[in-house]
Amino acid sequence: MADFNRRFAVAPRDGQDAHWAYRGTREDLVDILSVQVERTLSKNLSCQHEGKLMQVKTSGTGLGMRGAKVTLFERFDGTQELRWRKRKLAYTVLSKAQRQAQVADSKMVNARVDKALAKRGATSSKAHKPAPNHP
Numbered sequence: 158m159a160d161f162n163r164r165f166a167v168a169p170r171d172g173q174d175a176h177w178a179y180r181g182t183r184e185d186l187v188d189i190l191s192v193q194v195e196r197t198l199s200k201n202l203s204c205q206h207e208g209k210l211m212q213v214k215t216s217g218t219g220l221g222m223r224g225a226k227v228t229l230f231e232r233f234d235g236t237q238e239l240r241w242r243k244r245k246l247a248y249t250v251l252s253k254a255q256r257q258a259q260v261a262d263s264k265m266v267n268a269r270v271d272k273a274l275a276k277r278g279a280t281s282s283k284a285h286k287p288a289p290n291h292p
Contacts, residue, residue, distance in 0.1 A: 192231040198222055198241075203251075204229075211239060214247040 177189045196204035200223050202213040211229075213222065222241060230238040239246040261269070 187232060188230060190233065194229045194231065196227050196229055198225050198227055200224075210251045211248045212251050213239065214249065 177185070179185050179189065194206060196206060198204055198213065202215065202219050202222055204211055204227065206229055213219065213227075215222070225241055227239055227241045227246065230240065232238070239248050
């Protein structure tokens with residue numbers, strides 16, 4: 158083994174230890190074993206992950222969090238936790254917005270306008286004809 162290590166050992170690019178420190182608590186173990194995904198908050202303090210839109214709840218305006226990098230911890234029991242600067246964030250999961258309707262071409266727009274005008278004309282009363290002695 159020593160011969161193998163001598164021949165094939167490569168010095169690391171960064172000598173700093175990248176492992177998480179385990180302090181013996183259950184929370185540390187759960188964090189270490191979770192899948193962590195980094196997301197960027199939008200202007201309205203939301204981010205998306207796997208088709209879900211997560212909206213962060215704040216007590217104030219939350220202006221300092223716009224564009225902030227947050228980490229989503231996905232645990233093996235299915236729970237999720239959103240953190241920013243090691244603080245847990247309260248959030249709600251929203252359904253993604255419906256897809257935008259297809260763009261209508263000019264023929265379709267004209268047909269819809271004609272249909273709306275015809276419907277409007279059918280429901281309104283006949284035009285008022287003034288009396289013959291009206292100025």
